[in-house]
Amino acid sequence: MKAHVNETLCIGCGTCEAICPDVFKLEGAVAKVISETCNDCCQSAKESCPVEAIWLE
Numbered sequence: 415m416k417a418h419v420n421e422t423l424c425i426g427c428g429t430c431e432a433i434c435p436d437v438f439k440l441e442g443a444v445a446k447v448i449s450e451t452c453n454d455c456c457q458s459a460k461e462s463c464p465v466e467a468i469w470l471e
């Protein structure tokens with residue numbers, strides 16, 4: 415499973431990085447995906463994103 419961030423929607427709140435720091439990293443005001451592999455915390459990060467900018471595949 416891999417995580418993706420819709421950078422247009424992302425407001426840079428940092429929640430995904432706080433929940434799943436091995437996968438998400440803020441760069442400026444946008445979260446970037448820094449890992450090809452996604453573990454269980456990605457689902458939590460997805461559910462916690464306030465603007466639903468994260469999707470998993």
Ligand code: SF4
Nearest residue numbers: 424425427428430463
């Ligand atoms: S939780 Fe959502 S809005 Fe917040 S930094 Fe991550 S992708 Fe962006």
